[in-house]
Amino acid sequence: MAINPLIKYKHAILYGIALAGLLFLLKWLEWRLVIFDHAFEVYIGAIAVVFTALGIWLALKLTKPKVERVIVEVEKTVYVERREEEYGTVGRPEAEGGGMNVEQRVNVEQAARLDLSKRELEVLGLMAQGFSNQEIAEKLFVSLNTIKTHTSRIFEKMDVKRRTQAIDMAKRLNII
Amino acid sequence: MAINPLIKYKHAILYGIALAGLLFLLKWLEWRLVIFDHAFEVYIGAIAVVFTALGIWLALKLTKPKVERVIVEVEKTVYVERREEEYGTVGRPEAEGGGMNVEQRVNVEQAARLDLSKRELEVLGLMAQGFSNQEIAEKLFVSLNTIKTHTSRIFEKMDVKRRTQAIDMAKRLNII
DNA sequence: ATCTCGTTCATACTTTCGGGTGATTTTAAC
DNA sequence: GTTAAAATCACCCGAAAGTATGAACGAGAT
Numbered sequence: 001m002a003i004n005p006l007i008k009y010k011h012a013i014l015y016g017i018a019l020a021g022l023l024f025l026l027k028w029l030e031w032r033l034v035i036f037d038h039a040f041e042v043y044i045g046a047i048a049v050v051f052t053a054l055g056i057w058l059a060l061k062l063t064k065p066k067v068e069r070v071i072v073e074v075e076k077t078v079y080v081e082r083r084e085e086e087y088g089t090v091g092r093p094e095a096e097g098g099g100m101n102v103e104q105r106v107n108v109e110q111a112a113r114l115d116l117s118k119r120e121l122e123v124l125g126l127m128a129q130g131f132s133n134q135e136i137a138e139k140l141f142v143s144l145n146t147i148k149t150h151t152s153r154i155f156e157k158m159d160v161k162r163r164t165q166a167i168d169m170a171k172r173l174n175i176i
Numbered sequence: 177m178a179i180n181p182l183i184k185y186k187h188a189i190l191y192g193i194a195l196a197g198l199l200f201l202l203k204w205l206e207w208r209l210v211i212f213d214h215a216f217e218v219y220i221g222a223i224a225v226v227f228t229a230l231g232i233w234l235a236l237k238l239t240k241p242k243v244e245r246v247i248v249e250v251e252k253t254v255y256v257e258r259r260e261e262e263y264g265t266v267g268r269p270e271a272e273g274g275g276m277n278v279e280q281r282v283n284v285e286q287a288a289r290l291d292l293s294k295r296e297l298e299v300l301g302l303m304a305q306g307f308s309n310q311e312i313a314e315k316l317f318v319s320l321n322t323i324k325t326h327t328s329r330i331f332e333k334m335d336v337k338r339r340t341q342a343i344d345m346a347k348r349l350n351i352i
Numbered sequence: 353a354t355c356t357c358g359t360t361c362a363t364a365c366t367t368t369c370g371g372g373t374g375a376t377t378t379t380a381a382c
Numbered sequence: 383g384t385t386a387a388a389a390t391c392a393c394c395c396g397a398a399a400g401t402a403t404g405a406a407c408g409a410g411a412t
Contacts, residue, residue: 026220044223047220047223047224047227048223048227049227050227051223051224051225051226051227051228051231052227052228052230052231053231054228054231055227055228055229055230055231117387117388117389118388119388119389120388127340128340128344129340129344130336130338130340130341130342130343130344130345131340132338132368132369133368133369133370134368142389142390142391143390143391143392144391145390145391145392145393146389146390146391146392148369148370148371149389149390149391150389150390151369151370152370152371152372153388155370155371160306161370162306162308162369162370162398163340163369163370164303164304164305164306164307164339164340164343165306166306167306167340167343167344168304168305168306168343169306171347293357293358293359294358295358295359296358308398308399309398309399309400310398318359318360318361319360319361319362320361321360321361321362321363322359322360322361322362324399324400324401325359325360325361326359326360327399327400328400328401328402329358331400337400338368338399338400339399339400
């Protein structure tokens with residue numbers, strides 16, 4: 001257990017050593033400055049470079065990596081128990097394209113093949129929360145056109161025509 | 177859009193502004209240095225701070241966020257037992273005889289808080305299933321304008337601005 | 353009998369959505 | 383180092399959604 005303090009404060013120790021080295025370097029540079037008067041700009045430049053590097057190092061070291069959770073659907077338990085008592089049959093001349101109420105089995109199988117990218121899932125989630133494209137764009141710091149492109153791809157991949165259908169499907173498939 | 181050029185070159189513009197500000201600051205500090213000879217260390221310190229910040233900013237801006245992938249395997253369970261009849265009385269307005277289950281009662285109570293009429297609940301349900309106003313109008317044998325009026329009142333009562341918000345709220349409240 | 357409310361419908365207008373197309377830039381993979 | 387996919391942005395245009403306003407009608411309530 002004697003190593004614990006060293007391990008625990010190794011960052012601090014390393015930082016201290018680095019600072020010491022840096023100060024030494026500064027002193028040395030200062031001495032050089034006295035000798036060569038015109039090295040002033042070099043001095044400033046060196047300071048800038050060194051501290052820029054320090055900032056980069058700090059940022060890289062001190063930012064904790066973002067944890068990304070990748071949901072992998074292992075098993076598909078499909079339970080279809082459905083009454084054919086819908087609104088439908090009221091006024092539905094022809095089934096257009098991907099009828100939502102035809103069957104769910106295919107949808108489940110397609111869920112894995114939906115192949116929505118991370119960004120698209122993000123947009124889909126915000127969409128389901130009722131945000132407009134404009135609001136989503138502002139939240140994600142991108143332009144409105146970008147969001148429109150995303151939504152278009154989402155609808156294409158999900159084989160739906162409207163955002164409300166996409167939301168409904170997404171909630172059924174538990175992908176949001 | 178008149179904002180487009182601004183958005184397009186926003187990075188360049190921001191960077192330019194930042195550089196200009198930095199140069200101005202440096203000039204000002206240099207001037208101070210001439211006045212007060214002993215401000216040298218302050219000068220250096222400022223340089224160090226500024227460039228450390230610059231480094232941090234650079235690192236945060238120019239590096240992709242480190243992502244740590246955590247694969248989570250979940251068992252997917254999709255249950256597809258929908259009950260559209262709860263809010264739907266299409267073509268059978270008098271079919272509210274006896275067996276209201278508890279779930280339905282709760283829905284009705286929560287619906288009452290929003291003061292949504294039966295017809296409005298019906299429209300809301302179809303809306304949540306992804307139908308367009310036109311499709312809802314055809315299903316309910318009324319005109320598109322009527323559906324628009326209904327949706328407007330729904331949004332007003334629910335205090336939302338878009339159908340997606342209404343859908344989200346309705347699902348949260350288990351109205352549908 | 354009057355009044356309110358729900359439902360219906362209409363016109364006119366503005367905003368948002370969505371399709372289509374093309375482009376550049378990152379990122380990832382090979 | 384090329385290639386493929388993802389992400390970004392732009393422009394146009396038609397469709398759908400949403401706002402505002404007014405009006406008609408029937409059913410219940412007062």
